[in-house]
Amino acid sequence: MSLNNIAILGAGTMGHGIGQIFAQHGLAVTVYDPHPAALQAASEKVLRNLRLLQENQGGEAVNPGLTVSNLMFTSDLSAAITGADLVIEAVPENLTIKWSLYSQIAPMLKPTAIVTSNTSTFALETLAFEQPFADRFLITHFFNPAPLIPLVEIVQLDITIPGIAGQLIELLRACGKVPVLLKKDIAGFIANRLQAAVMREACYLLESGIAEAAQIDTAMKEGPGLRWAIGGPFEIADYGGLDVWEKVTGHLFPQLGASQEAPELIREKVAKGELGVKTGAGFYTYGNPAQQERQSGERDRKLLGLLQVKAGNNKA
Numbered sequence: 001m002s003l004n005n006i007a008i009l010g011a012g013t014m015g016h017g018i019g020q021i022f023a024q025h026g027l028a029v030t031v032y033d034p035h036p037a038a039l040q041a042a043s044e045k046v047l048r049n050l051r052l053l054q055e056n057q058g059g060e061a062v063n064p065g066l067t068v069s070n071l072m073f074t075s076d077l078s079a080a081i082t083g084a085d086l087v088i089e090a091v092p093e094n095l096t097i098k099w100s101l102y103s104q105i106a107p108m109l110k111p112t113a114i115v116t117s118n119t120s121t122f123a124l125e126t127l128a129f130e131q132p133f134a135d136r137f138l139i140t141h142f143f144n145p146a147p148l149i150p151l152v153e154i155v156q157l158d159i160t161i162p163g164i165a166g167q168l169i170e171l172l173r174a175c176g177k178v179p180v181l182l183k184k185d186i187a188g189f190i191a192n193r194l195q196a197a198v199m200r201e202a203c204y205l206l207e208s209g210i211a212e213a214a215q216i217d218t219a220m221k222e223g224p225g226l227r228w229a230i231g232g233p234f235e236i237a238d239y240g241g242l243d244v245w246e247k248v249t250g251h252l253f254p255q256l257g258a259s260q261e262a263p264e265l266i267r268e269k270v271a272k273g274e275l276g277v278k279t280g281a282g283f284y285t286y287g288n289p290a291q292q293e294r295q296s297g298e299r300d301r302k303l304l305g306l307l308q309v310k311a312g313n314n315k316a
């Protein structure tokens, strides 16, 4: 079965970008959100993303008209689900919200429809618990900004109908993505577990007064971050020498932060409503919405530059 009609549930940070990817590649996409303001913001963000891609990659590579004509935004859930071959859930990371939405969509799904979640942290077993479509339910974990970051982690269960993961992998590859299928279901998958380990140590260093946030960010961007764009932890360990890494891990593991809860610094900021770029302040300040938009655009331009270098098509 081809996956031609795609429904995205949730038009936020992730949903609009995931919808854009498939629409850019000629598939019919319906983005659902119960909040009309979120739909409006999503369609504006897609236009901005497309303008940026056009500036960067030229008119031939990106066809904004085609993308927009493939995208529909709706606050009618059944209009989004009916006829969808693939439903991708990208609603807030809250089990009650996700489960409630699954029970709403279950009776509306085509019998062959595949459902996936873009969850960042939940194990698939938890999300799929007692869902009537559990054998057609997988995780497709995209990264922010979804239209630019190639990685999509895929998780399936022992009960998943054979062939579905392969179908998703084929679709994602056709849309320019790099899917990685995990061998087992685990909360946080691969990349978020790696990121969380780094974040735990970054917050430990900040909370212990070892360095300021800006120094920690610089150390990452000008050091390991550069290598990580071209080599994973095991490739880097092989280059450095496993005898060295035996010492690094043996000496440092007992001295690393080992907190079992969200860092206090982050909890304090969230309690004050300082959520990062989307509220104008987090570890840094981002000014008014126009300045925030400019900064996000700048981040995306840098990412596009890096992707071009990685692809080897940058003459510089």
Ligand SMILES: NC(=O)c1ccc[n+]([C@@H]2O[C@H](COP(=O)([O-])OP(=O)(O)OC[C@H]3O[C@@H](n4cnc5c(N)ncnc54)[C@H](O)[C@@H]3O)[C@@H](O)[C@H]2O)c1
Binding pocket: 009, 010, 011, 012, 013, 014, 015, 032, 033, 034, 035, 038, 089, 090, 091, 092, 093, 094, 097, 101, 118, 119, 120, 121, 141, 142, 143, 144
């Ligand atoms: N933000 C990231 O960097 C990121 C990266 C990867 C994965 N994720 C995961 O993707 C999912 C979505 O995250 P996000 O950052 O886009 O969240 P978000 O808060 O930006 O967007 C969520 C959207 O869902 C809508 N929504 C709320 N209830 C809904 C419902 N019942 N049905 C449909 N829509 C509903 C909201 O109106 C909002 O527009 C989460 O599971 C998150 O963990 C986020």
